[in-house]
Amino acid sequence: MKIRRALATAVAAAVTAPVMLLSVTPAFADTKPVAQTQDKQSKPTIKDLEKAAAAAKKAYDKAVQANADAILVLRETLDALSSTHPLAVAAAAAEQAAKDAAAAKTTADQAVTAAKAAIEALPTDATEEQKTAAAAALSEAEATAATAATAKTTADTKFTEAEKARQDARVAAVQAYSAVDKALDDALAAKIAADAALAKAKKEAEEEGQDCEPENDLTAEVTGLPTKLVAGTTTAFSLRVTNGSDRHMDEVIAYAGVHATDKSGLKDTGKFFRLQWSTKSSPKWQDLSLDSYIDGVGALKPGARADVKMRLTLDKATPAGNGVAFIAADFFNEDGSCGGTPGADMYEFDVKAAGSKPGKTEDAKPKPSKTTKPGGNGHTPQGSASATPATNGSLAATGSSSATTSIALAGGAAVVLGAAAVFVVRRRKAGSDA
Incomplete structure (x- = not known):
């Protein structure tokens, strides 16, 4: 039986009232019981x-x-x-x-x-x-x-x-x-x-079959991704998936996608990026394309978590500009139930030309911030992944960054804008075709 995951409430609201699109961040909004009911009806x-x-x-x-x-x-x-x-x-x-x-x-x-x-x-x-x-x-x-x-x-x-x-x-x-x-x-x-x-x-x-419900207590979180990256370097960071609910999740997959443009915001520079992942169960580094997913998380018990090693390599020819990383997660159970994070978090970073000094930087923060914290205490790490990311290349120091547009008065005006990036979450079949 094939399955599919329901659209988030914020997307439904944005379609019925297009003006709301101007206030929606590149992900999905949090969901509430009443809103979920309304989403099912319309x-x-x-x-x-x-x-x-x-x-x-x-x-x-x-x-x-x-x-x-x-x-x-x-x-x-x-x-x-x-x-x-x-x-x-x-x-x-x-x-x-x-x-x-x-x-x-x-x-x-x-x-x-x-x-x-x-x-x-x-x-x-x-x-x-x-x-x-x-x-x-x-x-x-x-x-x-x-x-x-x-x-x-x-x-x-x-x-x-x-x-x-x-x-x-x-x-x-x-x-x-x-x-x-x-x-x-x-x-x-x-x-x-x-x-x-x-x-x-x-x-x-x-796909056909049961709709997957948004699960606020399944979270995907990135740590160690700097707000400034330099072309020609490799940055290691970690993706943590946490099951904060009281249900067992038989299979958990994570989504991670990186999109970038030059300073004009019109030229896609994604071809210069190489995103890879590795877990304890799949120790060999594997490339992650735009529309693929990480299937090395495995099962998660209630209150458990798993960490995935990530590394992002920028070719030396990468133009200076801006980038964003989208993070989300889904789960599937043998009984046909499924779900996932209500939305995807976006992490912004600046791209510096090769040989540049990143200067003071800090870990990128998710936008929008999660509205629901994982439940339970004392999350238990799973054996499918390691909590310590491997370091390969240069890991930027801490500091601040922004992928938003800035004005340089000394030069008149300059625009730095990330162009449109498409977030696609791919899910595997749960069970066999009906």
């Missing part, structure tokens, strides 16, 4: 999912174009604010006025000094007329100096205000671009979710 068809995927792609394409247009606007605005923009012209004029006022004050102060020197230079037999003239000259010079000081203060204030207005305009331009950039990130996440749902539904349509 499960989306492949046609519905195809429409949702097409709409998500259209929205993503528009977001890409809008982002490109926004970069041009940002560059033009920043350039103008350094030269021809009205605020730049006003700031330049205010700066010149402040310089002129400063020069006038200096001249006036010098006149006061000269007038005082003239009084001190009067001979002892100076006439009252000479003394009166010298005192009048000093008084006039001091009045002029006071006026010049006031004018300088006023000019300095106007220049400060004009320069602040120009800087505020720069900040506003960057913030406007950031909003467009955020919309592009959201559109990409929606496209990934829609493509994943469609691919999953098509695969399931080929």
Whole structure:
């Protein structure tokens, strides 16, 4: 008997209300008893999912174009604010006025000094007329100096205000671009979710029999995958699958897929990546293609866990860019019951060119974070896998990373965006064909 796993509730909701796609991360949402019931009553068809995927792609394409247009606007605005923009012209004029006022004050102060020197230079037999003239000259010079000081203060204030207005305009331009950039990130996440749902539904349509239920207490977790990887190196990390439920799982398989693009976000660089896995029961390193799965986990008792050694090798020719790893797990029992993690977690990382220094980095964190923690205490490691990943190549140090777009003001603007990646979970047959 063939089996298939039910679509997650969030995918069904996204199809019936496409606007929700813009807030869905590239996985599936958590499920609740009430939501599961609703999903069974109104499960989306492949046609519905195809429409949702097409709409998500259209929205993503528009977001890409809008982002490109926004970069041009940002560059033009920043350039103008350094030269021809009205605020730049006003700031330049205010700066010149402040310089002129400063020069006038200096001249006036010098006149006061000269007038005082003239009084001190009067001979002892100076006439009252000479003394009166010298005192009048000093008084006039001091009045002029006071006026010049006031004018300088006023000019300095106007220049400060004009320069602040120009800087505020720069900040506003960057913030406007950031909003467009955020919309592009959201559109990409929606496209990934829609493509994943469609691919999953098509695969399931080929199978018959019992629907598999989402199992919150089956978790798949990655540790040791840095947020920055360097081309020409191999990174070892670990994938842990935990059965936090109170049921025995006869066969557990894990899914791990890596997708990457260059900095433009338009060129797929996956051909430069080699993902492999190994377990105690299958110690020989095995390649993991985009749509394959890890079948070396075996059975998991209630509260038990198994670790899979993973290693990711980047060819020296790998272009700098961004990558994501998707992680999930399914289980099958001899009685026909089956299920899996309600969704797939996404781990983001940056790709550095060969010879680069990764700098400070840290372990990648799952997005979205798991909403349900494994139940039970004292998980028991299974004998099918080792908990210690093998190290081959360079394992990056800890630090921070982001595969999201960034703006480099010094260069105008630069976009770093991961292109769409399709998440496909393949499951084996449970039992024989009916």
